Amino acid sequence: MYPKVTEIFYIHIDSDDNKDGTVVYKSRLSDIDEESFLIEMPMNESNGKLKKLYFGDELSVEYITEGGIKNYFNTYVLGFKEDVIRMVRIHKPHLDDISKIQRRTYFRVNANLEIAIKKENNMRFITHTEDVSGGGISFFSEAKYSLKEGDILSCWLLIPYKNGSVEHVPFIAEIVRVKNGDQNRNIAMLKFTDIFHSERQKLIRYCFERQIEFRNR
Template sequence: MRLSIGTSVMIDKDFTKTGDKYKSKIVDFSDGFVLIDYPTHIDTGKTAFFMDGTQLLISFVENKMSYAFRSEVAGRVNRGIPMLKLAYPGDDQLIKIQRREFVRVETAIDVAVASEGVFQQFVAEDISAGGIALNIGQDDPFEGTDFVSLTIALPYVNDDIKYIRTEAKAVRVWEKDDRRIASLEFSEINPTDRQNIIRFCFERQLLARNEL
């Protein structure tokens, strides 16, 4: 098992509107489960009390490589100290989190683009936490513009939709299967929005592996 007793873990509650993050560490193991200290909020230090069945995104670092897996709260255990019992899918189900280059996933999501007072609607080719590629048809709507404003609709599997608003710059226009694609790089995006995109990409990876 890549996880070991004492491993520090970061915890995201799936689909939270506030982007709250928590930290904890591995205390013990049982068959198909890991036991952790009660998580504390990264910013406030307050102890979190998750209900059974709460969906979580767990990430950790092992040998300088970051990994993530989906889990859920399976109960509570007290072996001298109170612990939270989390489902562990196994090492073969871990997804590596690329740090130097954000994971990019193909997805046809709606994107509204505002440039010099003109609004246009496009469908994405793919997205990562660093940028997005749009199907633009035969024209180049970004020619001669430095930055544009994007509104990106991210649909999650629980039917929640988050709207990401950010500035972006077109870095290149290219062709794929007789379609013109514009690649845009995010220039101003707040950390919570970036984390929501990372979570969306992670979810799409799980869908591609038929795990959701």
């Protein structure tokens, strides 16, 4: 289902400016036609400033519909409409290109990301993830680290986005399961116990980008 007119959009701008890739802008859907959405100029919620967009700018958009369903799609700027305030015309995605997930339910994607781990005894090591989601991650671990269910870990995850920007996401997590892997490695499965909303959103955005990438292969 497409969003309704007046729906609030939360937008990431996938520009060459790395800072823009991590800022969330707020907008509102004003009109819909067969090929495009017409939206208000995006506003940076942290400082109230409007963001000037340009023809061809690539955007990642999130909106929430009834029942707490989060919807994500990628789009780009088609042009502008001069009204009482300037409006932005963006490409209308095909329904199949809009991803949906339940609020508090997160889809998981395979991802080989670098992650730094610190145990409660201050032992530290660096490894790579097997998969990630907005609710937790799995990573590879050598048996010598003796990880077990219930361990609490402090973690720093390195996240690269498709526009070239890189984010570090810190969080606290609990091991919910450790299973035997191959090549003398185990796989530790974690759920987040302490993570800022803004940091979780970075992970969700990465998962969304990966899902679109897999779909387009």
